[in-house]
Amino acid sequence: MRASTNNLTGRPSNIIPTTTASAARGGRRPVNNITNRVVNSQPVTRNNIAASKTTSTSEVDSKRKPKRAPWDMKGRLQDMEMTVNTFKSERDTFEDRLTDYNKRIELLEHEKQNLNQDLEQYQTDYLANRKEADKLSEILRREQTERNTEKQELQRKIDDMEYETSSLTRKMKAREEEIATKEEEMAGLKKTVSNMTSQYAGIEVQFSSTKMLLEERTKEASGLKEEVHQLKTIITTLENKLTDSDSLRRKLHNLVQELKGNIRVFCRVRPLLDEEIKNNGGSDVIHHINFMDDRTLELSKSADPNGSSMSGLKGRGGGTIEFSYDKVFQPNSTQAEVFEEISQLAQSVLDGYNVCVFAYGQTGSGKTFTMEGDHDNEELEGMIPRTVKHIFAAIKQLEDKGWSYKAEASFLEIYNENIRDLLATPKEAKNLSYDMKLVDNKKNDHYVTNLKVVPVTCEAEIQKLLKLAQQQRAVASTNMNERSSRSHSVFQLKLRGENTKTSDACEGTLNLVDLAGSERLKESGSEGARLTETQSINKSLSNLGNVIMALGQKQSHIPYRNSKLTHLLQSSLGGNSKTLMFVNVSPLEMCVNETLNSLRFATKVNQCNIGTATRQQKK
Numbered sequence: 001m002r003a004s005t006n007n008l009t010g011r012p013s014n015i016i017p018t019t020t021a022s023a024a025r026g027g028r029r030p031v032n033n034i035t036n037r038v039v040n041s042q043p044v045t046r047n048n049i050a051a052s053k054t055t056s057t058s059e060v061d062s063k064r065k066p067k068r069a070p071w072d073m074k075g076r077l078q079d080m081e082m083t084v085n086t087f088k089s090e091r092d093t094f095e096d097r098l099t100d101y102n103k104r105i106e107l108l109e110h111e112k113q114n115l116n117q118d119l120e121q122y123q124t125d126y127l128a129n130r131k132e133a134d135k136l137s138e139i140l141r142r143e144q145t146e147r148n149t150e151k152q153e154l155q156r157k158i159d160d161m162e163y164e165t166s167s168l169t170r171k172m173k174a175r176e177e178e179i180a181t182k183e184e185e186m187a188g189l190k191k192t193v194s195n196m197t198s199q200y201a202g203i204e205v206q207f208s209s210t211k212m213l214l215e216e217r218t219k220e221a222s223g224l225k226e227e228v229h230q231l232k233t234i235i236t237t238l239e240n241k242l243t244d245s246d247s248l249r250r251k252l253h254n255l256v257q258e259l260k261g262n263i264r265v266f267c268r269v270r271p272l273l274d275e276e277i278k279n280n281g282g283s284d285v286i287h288h289i290n291f292m293d294d295r296t297l298e299l300s301k302s303a304d305p306n307g308s309s310m311s312g313l314k315g316r317g318g319g320t321i322e323f324s325y326d327k328v329f330q331p332n333s334t335q336a337e338v339f340e341e342i343s344q345l346a347q348s349v350l351d352g353y354n355v356c357v358f359a360y361g362q363t364g365s366g367k368t369f370t371m372e373g374d375h376d377n378e379e380l381e382g383m384i385p386r387t388v389k390h391i392f393a394a395i396k397q398l399e400d401k402g403w404s405y406k407a408e409a410s411f412l413e414i415y416n417e418n419i420r421d422l423l424a425t426p427k428e429a430k431n432l433s434y435d436m437k438l439v440d441n442k443k444n445d446h447y448v449t450n451l452k453v454v455p456v457t458c459e460a461e462i463q464k465l466l467k468l469a470q471q472q473r474a475v476a477s478t479n480m481n482e483r484s485s486r487s488h489s490v491f492q493l494k495l496r497g498e499n500t501k502t503s504d505a506c507e508g509t510l511n512l513v514d515l516a517g518s519e520r521l522k523e524s525g526s527e528g529a530r531l532t533e534t535q536s537i538n539k540s541l542s543n544l545g546n547v548i549m550a551l552g553q554k555q556s557h558i559p560y561r562n563s564k565l566t567h568l569l570q571s572s573l574g575g576n577s578k579t580l581m582f583v584n585v586s587p588l589e590m591c592v593n594e595t596l597n598s599l600r601f602a603t604k605v606n607q608c609n610i611g612t613a614t615r616q617q618k619k
C-alpha cells in the first residue's frame with residue numbers, strides 16, 4: 001500500500017524533510033530546487049576535511065607566538081598538546097558535519113524514492129491520459145468526418161438552393177417581362193374593346209335591321225323549301241323515268257342491233273408510218289381517203305391506164321366511192337377511243353352472250369396493232385388486253401351483286417388450214433394433232449382436241465399468256481409487209497358465271513380474231529410456199545364471207561365446215577352471237593385497190609342480218 005498523499009507529488013505527507021519544509025508548505029515542490037540544493041551543498045570529502053584542517057592548523061600556527069627555541073622542549077610539548085586538542089575539536093566538528101551530511105543523504109534518497117514514485121505515477125497518468133487523448137482524438141476525427149459530410153451535404157443543399165434561387169429569379173424576371181407585355185397587350189385590348197364596343201353598338205343596329213330582313217327571308221325560304229320539295233318529287237319521278245328510259249334505251253339499242261343482224265362493222269384507217277411520211281414528201285396527209293363524218297369515208301382513185309376497178313367499173317378510170325359503217329376511225333384515233341366503242345361487247349360476254357371480234361384487212365393495214373397493240377406500252381395496248389382488263393374489272397364489281405365467274409383462255413392460230421396451239425411450247429405440242437370436235441350433238445359447240453385451255457383468275461395471268469402466244473406466232477415475210485402475219489389467230493375466253501343470290505347462271509364466249517392479210521394473189525406477188533399460204537388464206541377469208549352472206553340470206557345450209565376458221569367459230573357466228581368486224585385500211589395510195597376490196601367486203605358484211613343474239617342462260 002502506498003502512503004496517503006496530500007499533494008500532486010504523491011510524496012507521503014508524514015515524511016517532510018526539514019530542508020524542504022518551507023517548499024512543502026508552499027505546495028508542490030519543484031524538483032529543480034532539490035537538485036540545486038544538492039549541487040550547491042558542499043560534499044563531505046577528504047579534500048574538504050583537509051582544507052578545513054589546513055585552515056585550522058594555520059590558525060593554530062598564527063597563535064603560536066613566539067616561536068619556541070629548539071631547546072624549549074616543554075614549551076614545544078605544550079604547543080603540541082594544544083595542537084592535538086585543536087585537531088580533536090576540529091575532528092569532532094567534522095564528525096558532526098558528517099553525521100549531518102549522512103542524514104541529509106538519507107533524506108535525499110528518500111526524496112528520490114518519492115520522486116521516482118511520482119515519476120511512475122506521472123507515466124501511468126500520462127499513458128492513461130494519452131489513451132484518453134487518443135480516444136478523444138478518434139471521436140474528434142469521427143466527429144470531424146461527420147461534420148465534414150454534413151457540411152458537404154449542407155453545401156450541396158446550399159448550392160441547390162442557390163441554383164433554384166437563380167432559376168426562380170430568372171423565371172421571375174421572365175414573368176415580370178411577360179406581365180409587362182401582357183399589360184401592354186391588355187392596354188391594347190382595352191383600346192380594341194372600347195373600339196369594338198362602339199362598333200358593336202353600330203352592328204347591333206345593323207343586326208336588328210338584318211334580323212327583320214332575315215325574318216322576311218325565312219318566310220321566303222319556307223316557301224322555297226316547299227318549292228324544293230315539290231322539285232325533288234319531280235326529280236325523283238324524272239329519275240325513275242330516266243331509269244326506265246335507260247333500260248328502254250338498252251332495249252332499243254339491242255333492238256337496233258337485232259335489226260342490224262347483230263353484226264357491226266368498224267373501219268379503221270391507220271396513220272402513215274415515219275418511213276411512209278418521208279416517201280410522201282414529209283406529209284402525213286392521206287389524199288385518197290376523205291373522212292366525211294364518223295361513219296362515212298370516201299375513197300378516190302385517179303385514172304388508171306391499166307384499168308383497175310373502181311366501183312366495179314373496170315377500165316373507166318378515176319372516181320370516188322362512199323362507204324358507210326357503224327363507225328369510222330380516222331388515223332389519229334387512239335386505242336382507248338376504239339376500245340370505248342367495243343367495251344359494251346366485252347360486257348355482253350359477262351351477260352352470257354357469245355361475242356366475236358374480227359380484224360380484217362390487207363397485210364400491214366393495222367390488224368395486229370388494233371387487236372394486240374404494244375404489250376409494253378399501256379397507251380398502245382390493243383383490244384385483246386383492254387377487253388381482258390375490262391372483263392376482270394367487271395367481274396370484281398359483279399361480286400357485290402352475288403356473281404362469281406370462272407374463266408378459261410385458249411389461243412390458237414390457223415396456218416394453211418392447220419391448227420397450232422399458241423399456248424403450248426413446241427415440246428408440249430410435239431406429236432399432238434388438233435382437230436375440231438362437237439361438244440355434244442344437240443348443239444353446234446365445237447372444241448379443239450388437245451388444245452391447251454388455261455383457267456385464269458386475273459388479268460396478269462392472261463397478259464402472260466398473250467406474251468407467250470405473241471412469241472410463238474408464225475410471222476412470215478412477204479413483199480407487202482416484213483412482219484406480215486400469214487395466219488389467223490384466235491384468242492378465246494370462256495366465262496361461266498353463277499349468281500348465289502339469284503341462282504342465275506350464264507355462259508359466254510369471247511373470240512378475238514386477228515385474220516391473216518387479205519391481199520389478193522396478184523398484189524402479193526407470192527410464189528411457191530407463199531403462194532400456197534396466200535391461197536389458203538384467201539380461201540378461208542372468202543369462206544368467212546360466204547358464211548356471213550349465207551347467214552344474212554337465211555340459207556338453210558351455212559358452209560361453216562368449208563374452212564377451219566368458220567368451223568371453229570360456228571357457235572360464235574350466227575344468230576346466237578354478237579359480231580364485230582374491224583376493217584383495217586392502209587393509208588398508202590399504192591394499196592388503194594386492196595383498200596377498195598376490203599371496204600367492199602366490209603360493206604357486204606355490214607349489210608347482212610345474221611340473226612338475233614340470245615343470252616345463254618344456264619339453270
Ligand SMILES: Nc1ncnc2c1ncn2[C@@H]1O[C@H](COP(=O)(O)OP(=O)(O)OP(=O)(O)O)[C@@H](O)[C@H]1O
Pocket residue numbers: 269270271273331361362363364365366367368369370481483484485486515516517584
Ligand atoms: N393505228 C395505228 N397507229 C400507229 N401505228 C399503227 C397503227 N396501226 C398499225 N400501225 C403500225 O403499222 C404497222 C403494220 O401494222 P400491223 O402489223 O398491225 O398490220 P397487220 O395488218 O396486222 O399486218 P399482218 O397482216 O402482217 O399481221 C406496224 O408497224 C404497226 O405498229
